[in-house]
Amino acid sequence: MSAEQRYQPNDECPLFSERLEEHIVLFTRGELPNRGRFCGNCYTPMSPDTARCPHCGALTDGPLTPVDRIPDEVIQWLREQRHTESRIVNSFAYAAFVIVIVAGLGIVLGIPYLRAHLLPATIVYGSFLLFGGRALAGVLGGYYGDHIAYDRARNRLRQHWAEWIASRGQPAEV
Secondary structure (H helix, E strand, O other), X not given: OOOOOOOXXXXXXXXXXHHHHHHHHHHHOOOOOOOOOEOOOOOOEOOOOOOEOOOOOOEOOOOOOOEOOXXXXXXXXXXXXXXXXXXXXXXHXXXXXXXXXXXXXXXXXXXXXXXXXXXXXXXXXXXXXXXXXXXXXXXXXXXXXXXXXXXXXXXXXXXXXXXXXXXXXXXXXX
């Protein structure tokens, strides 16, 4: 899975469209203002002549009319989601390196020839660390960690979204 392809579960929460996520990231970097025209339901950026949100399908003349800024809570949700994802993925990747370090030591110390010869042991251990560490970190962190992290962060986002919908007092248009 490349950096461009994030794991996307199919759930009922319309946040965060790629355009919204990009806008929030640029806003938090100070590269864009938190102004414009955003869907009143999912806050995806829209052009002035858009009649229906391209992400969630909400009508601009419906009960949730477009807004001129992204609510601070929604921006915070993206920060929280990314922090959770990062923490879990990195934890899985570091755990992979610990496993490889211990397994590599086990191999070097478990084979009598390697235990008795420093140069071959160093080559085997170094190769094991380099290739095994990269491969296992990619599998544990890049695949399993990514799925677990995204699902956990997405569950929390769905909780925020449900509370947000209830606080608006209107059903979400999806």
